[in-house]
Amino acid sequence: MSPIDFDRDVRSVPDWPKKGVDFKDWSPLLAQPGAWGEMIDLLFAQTRDKTDLVDYVVGAEARGFVLGPGLADRFNAGFVPVRKPGKTPPDFHSHSYDLEYGQDTIELAHDLVPEKSRVLFHDDLLATGGTALAAAHLIEKIGAELVGFSFAFEINDLPGRETLESFGAPVICLHSF
Secondary structure (H helix, E strand, O other), rough: OOOOOOOHHHEEOOOOOOOEEEEEEEHHHHHHOHHHHHHHHHHHHHHHHOOOOEEEEEEEEEHHHHHHHHHHHHOEEEEEEEEEEOOOOOOOEEEEEEEEOEEEEEEOOOOOOOOOOOEEEEEEEEOOOHHHHHHHHHHHOOEEEEEEEEEEEEOOOOOOOHHHHOOOOOEEEEEEE
């Protein structure tokens, strides 16, 4: 496999899923043999430099589930999913947040991340930062410490990085569009 070239290997899909959105589809990248492992290695190298210890990686549904478990494996940490409503068995903590076009909620099982654990949040893409910030509030709510935000990609002309940096934890991204 040739080295990953994010600009070449991630395709843009204009006006999807709605008009005005330039969707970043990284499925072609994942279809390359060895690319998944290379992305995990790159994320781990950048994350390890900015965080001391990670007990758990919390990944957002659904694309945060693609790289999050691999990143947790590199840290020798547990992986815990943050789910959309109705997909987490009782008991769970939830947090609702505003979107540009409505409201959403995420859920985290109450007994999977102990108090005082050091948690790294991971998702595939940083855009506005709404889901990541909601997850940070959930992590804080259960008494754990958020040690960083990890993303494969970010959209530069959206306010996600500024939103998350105000939370006080490092924001790590492999590539910006």
